Amino acid sequence: MxxxxxxxxxxxxxxxxxxxxxxxxxxxxxxxxxxxxxxxxxxxxxxxxFQENAILRALSSSNYYKNSYTELVNRVTTATLPTGLPIELLQEVFRQDELEEDTVAYIEALFHDKGYLQDDVKIKTKLKASIDAFLDRQDGIEGIQLDKRINEYIDLLLIEYKKAVRLPLLDYFMKIRKExxxxxxxxxxxxxxxxxxxxxxxxxxxxxxxxxxxxxxxxxxxxxxxxxxxxxxxxxxxxxxxxxxxxxxxxxxxxxxxxxxxxxxxxxxxxxxxxxxxxxxxxxxxxxxxxxxxxxxxx
Amino acid sequence: MRYKLLRIMAYFVMPFLYMLLGYTLIYIAVLPAITSISSVMKVLTTADEPEIRQNIKTIYSPGEKETVSLQKSNPQEEVIEPRIITPEKQEKTPEQVSIAELQFPDLGMQYAVLSCDQIQLEVPVYWGDSKEILEVGVGQYVGSFLPGFKRSILISGHNNSYFNPLQFIETGDILVCDTNYGQYEYAVTTVTVMKAKDAAASLDGMLSIKKEKLILYTCYPFDTLPVNKENRLFVFADKISGPEVQ
Incomplete structure (x- = not known):
């Protein structure tokens, strides 16, 4: 029991x-x-x-470079029309493959913590050559005022190109990545x-x-x-x-x-x-x- | 057997219960932040899928056109008179049009085609004159009036694109404005260059004209890089035909 x-x-x-x-x-x-x-x-x-490849892959598959190039062309056309210069001057200056290379270089520079320095010289040289060739065909229009306007116009186009290269908000993204x-x-x-x-x-x-x-x-x-x-x-x-x-x-x-x-x-x-x-x-x-x-x- | 079945069911039920409990805990944890998150999401999202590329719309529907190749009038050559046949329009173009029948264009809409056979001009006319519109056609200042209202019609365009042919325009040339409610013809009376800041070139001055006048304006000179953009080419044209809007 x-x-x-x-x-x-x-x-x-x-x-x-x-x-x-x-x-x-x-x-x-x-x-x-x-x-x-x-x-x-x-x-x-x-x-x-937070990997570089993920960003680059998404950019490629969303046709970002092509669309970004189209936007750039629209913006530089808008900037060019009121000047009286023909749009054809810009044809060989801004190219999609160069825009893509510069965008990738910018992203790589940020991911590897290097400062990105855009090479403006090439575009400036091409633009100046195109505009000078065009003006040579017109009756002589010279003067400091004209040079100043040409430089202002070129600077404006370079700003538009810089905007196209730099992926929006990427700086903030890199800060968040660091934190x-x-x-x-x-x-x-x-x-x-x-x-x-x-x-x-x-x-x-x-x-x-x-x-x-x-x-x-x-x-x-x-x-x-x-x-x-x-x-x-x-x-x-x-x-x-x-x-x-x-x-x-x-x-x-x-x-x-x-x-x-x-x-x-x-x-x-x-x-x-x-x-x-x-x-x-x-x-x-x-x-x-x-x-x-x-x-x-x-x- | 029953025991085995219970064991197998447990592999479904237990993870499902864990999932429910897990999401409940996550929801409770983020509850204080949900209001801010949803406000941010409302700003960044739309109720439906947005139309990403909204093309400029048109309410202009052209009739059948028979165009003839033209040259500037030259006494040595045979002058071919312009003919624009719009069969549907001819039936619908009385001397008067009721305002109730009009389809007023929204900002950014094409509502007409402006042409002049003497200078090979044929351009779409949009309501509004923003830079986006001037890239795709010529734009009408929204403070001016539509054809048929017996008041001024102010249309602008870029001198090196759509209004480039204006450099060849002369007095006596006929401008045709083909709208959805009627066809209007205007004869050019004055072609002049004025400074943009001149009183005569001001909008107030143009809009105060009490008769129907088509006024086209663009930058001057053409095809050069101007040192300054002070000058404008103005083309004034009086109405010669077209229905009045009642």
């Missing part, structure tokens, strides 16, 4: 301990999923968003330590490895869901098309950039889904081996 009572008490204690450990495991598993999501977002920011490095270091350190700690506690709490792996699988699956839902909704609804930024070419680039970032997060989500499958299968394998070993040892 007393032995029965003892056995029942032991069972109750074991069951209570088991429930507590399950509850704690669920909590830790949830915490692990949140930490994994945070870690993933930090990694996407550092290794995708983010500290956040990234601290964030990553915290997330990695938390992940290690939680996994160790889960292993200790559950005793059996396959049970711990079960909770880790819940976390990775939850991370996959949390990371995947927002980009999927964004890409399906295409609400990024309602963005209205100025200038128009910049709007196209930002839209493309947002789509690329959503794609990167989706890839992370898919990675977690695959990891979850691996963990689940590993857990099953371990459990199967344990059962096999138990059966062998019994009989």
């Amino acid at each position: 007393e032995e029965n009572k003892k056995n029942i008490n032991i069972k109750i204690r074991k069951t209570t301990r088991r429930h507590i450990s399950d509850f704690l495991s669920v909590l830790l598993s949830f915490l692990l999923s949140m930490v994994l999501v945070g870690l993933s977002l930090l990694m996407v920011l550092q290794y995708y968003c 983010y490095q500290i956040i990234h270091f601290l964030g990553m350190s915290f997330c990695v330590s938390m992940i290690v700690l939680i996994i160790i506690i889960l292993l200790k709490l559950n005793g059996w490895l396959h049970r711990s792996l079960r909770y880790i699988a819940y976390s990775t699956l939850a991370s996959a869901l949390m990371l995947g839902v927002v980009p999927i909704l964004l890409l399906m609804s295409k609400s990024y098309n309602r963005l209205h930024l100025s200038p128009e070419v910049f709007n196209g680039f930002i839209t493309r950039y947002i789509v690329d970032i959503a794609g990167a997060i989706l890839k992370m989500s898919a990675g977690y889904a695959i990891l979850s499958i691996v963990i689940i299968l590993t857990g099953k394998g371990i459990k199967a081996n344990l059962i096999k070993f138990y059966k062998l040892s019994k009989g």
